[in-house]
Amino acid sequence: MENLNLAIGAVLLLAAIYMIRSLRALHNKMGRQTERLAKAIQNLTQQERENAKQSTRQIEAYIQLNSLLKFTASLPATRGWAASPDLLLSISQLVKEQKPKLVVELGSGVSTLVVAKSGAKKVISFDGDADYAEQTRTLIRQHGVRGVEVRLAPLMPYRGGANWYDPSKFKDLKNIDLLIVDGPQGGDNSDARYPALEVLLKKLSAKAIVILDDVNRTGERKLAEDFAKALPNHELRILDHEKLTAVISPK
Numbered sequence: 001m002e003n004l005n006l007a008i009g010a011v012l013l014l015a016a017i018y019m020i021r022s023l024r025a026l027h028n029k030m031g032r033q034t035e036r037l038a039k040a041i042q043n044l045t046q047q048e049r050e051n052a053k054q055s056t057r058q059i060e061a062y063i064q065l066n067s068l069l070k071f072t073a074s075l076p077a078t079r080g081w082a083a084s085p086d087l088l089l090s091i092s093q094l095v096k097e098q099k100p101k102l103v104v105e106l107g108s109g110v111s112t113l114v115v116a117k118s119g120a121k122k123v124i125s126f127d128g129d130a131d132y133a134e135q136t137r138t139l140i141r142q143h144g145v146r147g148v149e150v151r152l153a154p155l156m157p158y159r160g161g162a163n164w165y166d167p168s169k170f171k172d173l174k175n176i177d178l179l180i181v182d183g184p185q186g187g188d189n190s191d192a193r194y195p196a197l198e199v200l201l202k203k204l205s206a207k208a209i210v211i212l213d214d215v216n217r218t219g220e221r222k223l224a225e226d227f228a229k230a231l232p233n234h235e236l237r238i239l240d241h242e243k244l245t246a247v248i249s250p251k
């Protein structure tokens with residue numbers, strides 16, 4: 001009888017130890033999960049705060065752009081595929097101040113309209129896609145602005161592997177005072193815009209300004225840096241825009 005009690009006691013003790021260990025493991029596991037959850041919530045909150053800050057900035061820039069340029073027809077959506085309002089506002093200010101005689105743009109859209117509405121006399125905007133080129137022409141017509149040519153330049157393989165605009169479409173260009181690089185779209189190819197340097201460098205006027213959108217991406221950033229290196233009398237500034245903008249202008 002005594003042995004039986006001892007055996008039962010031992011079993012109960014082992015069961016108690018097992019339960020305590022299991023509870024402790026469960027407690028630790030839940031602690032780790034709670035920690036991970038708290039971290040994820042913290043990251044999300046931070047991200048949401050950043051998004052809200054960015055949206056406010058873009059709305060402020062959009063309102064200023066609207067009141068400075070007095071649009072008379074509706075505008076397509078900005079941001080995403082299109083330039084963001086902060087970049088559009090900077091482009092507009094620059095065109096008003098520098099009064100470039102010839103503006104060349106790679107990647108047409110709302111930015112083309114902003115350049116023309118800001119007073120540029122001659123704008124040639126290249127697009128690799130016939131439908132988007134036509135959309136921009138319609139936009140320009142709706143707003144009744146003049147001096148804009150939206151030139152279709154289908155994308156074709158360029159040396160080095162990227163698809164770029166048909167270079168023969170650039171032959172007549174010279175003395176570009178403002179070059180805006182926001183195309184081609186490129187997808188995952190980070191070198192998609194790089195041929196702009198080789199094709200257009202020699203076509204810039206001595207005081208030309210080059211603006212590159214999307215320099216938060218490595219390919220566009222490298223293109224901006226190489227453009228600046230190729231223009232020794234110019235300097236490179238990075239504007240703290242939503243997608244980061246490079247401005248290369250005379251020193």
Ligand SMILES: C[S@@+](CC[C@H](N)C(=O)[O-])C[C@H]1O[C@@H](n2cnc3c(N)ncnc32)[C@H](O)[C@@H]1O
Pocket residue numbers: 081082083106107108109110111112126127128129132133182183184185
């Ligand atoms: C970055 S976008 C140019 C945006 C233009 N600068 C603007 O501010 O609206 C480059 C090219 O992508 C193409 N594109 C424009 N919107 C697009 C969309 N929603 N989806 C796919 N491609 C688009 C057009 O051919 C355009 O020339």
